[in-house]
Amino acid sequence: MPTENVDKIDPAQCRGARGLLNMTQPQLARAAGLGLSTIVDFERKRRAVSPEAIAAIRRALEAAGIEFIDEDGGGPGARLRKPSQHKSRK
Numbered sequence: 001m002p003t004e005n006v007d008k009i010d011p012a013q014c015r016g017a018r019g020l021l022n023m024t025q026p027q028l029a030r031a032a033g034l035g036l037s038t039i040v041d042f043e044r045k046r047r048a049v050s051p052e053a054i055a056a057i058r059r060a061l062e063a064a065g066i067e068f069i070d071e072d073g074g075g076p077g078a079r080l081r082k083p084s085q086h087k088s089r090k
Contacts, residue, residue, distance in 0.1 A: 008051075008054060008058075009054060009057065009058050009061075009068055009076075009078075010076060011042055011043045011044070011045055013068060013076055013077065013078045014028075014039075014042060014043055014057060014061070015043050016077065016078045017061045017066040017068075017078040018061070020066065020078065020079070020080050021061070021064050021065065021066065021080075023061075023064065025039045025040055025043070028057065028060060028061070031060035031061075031063070031064065032053075032056040032057050032059070032060035033056060033060075034053055034056055034057070038053050039057070042054065042057065061078075065080055065081050066078050066079070066080065066081065067079050067080070067081045
């Protein structure tokens with residue numbers, strides 16, 4: 001299985017993940033430690049964004065509860081991670 005794109009996300013996945021989280025571009029910029037223009041430019045494909053910036057975006061979205069789905073014939077995607085089952089029932 002090739003691994004060269006394992007940590008990459010595309011602009012559509014980023015927009016979709018933000019939508020699932022109801023997260024604005026400024027909120028993502030703060031969470032990722034990046035400038036707002038980097039988020040906007042990445043999502044609109046205005047310019048090439050560094051791999052380090054894309055990794056920071058991915059980490060911020062994953063920390064907020066997103067799970068990225070690899071290409072499986074239906075295209076890459078994003079979904080909300082299942083809540084943890086650590087709550088005990090009384």
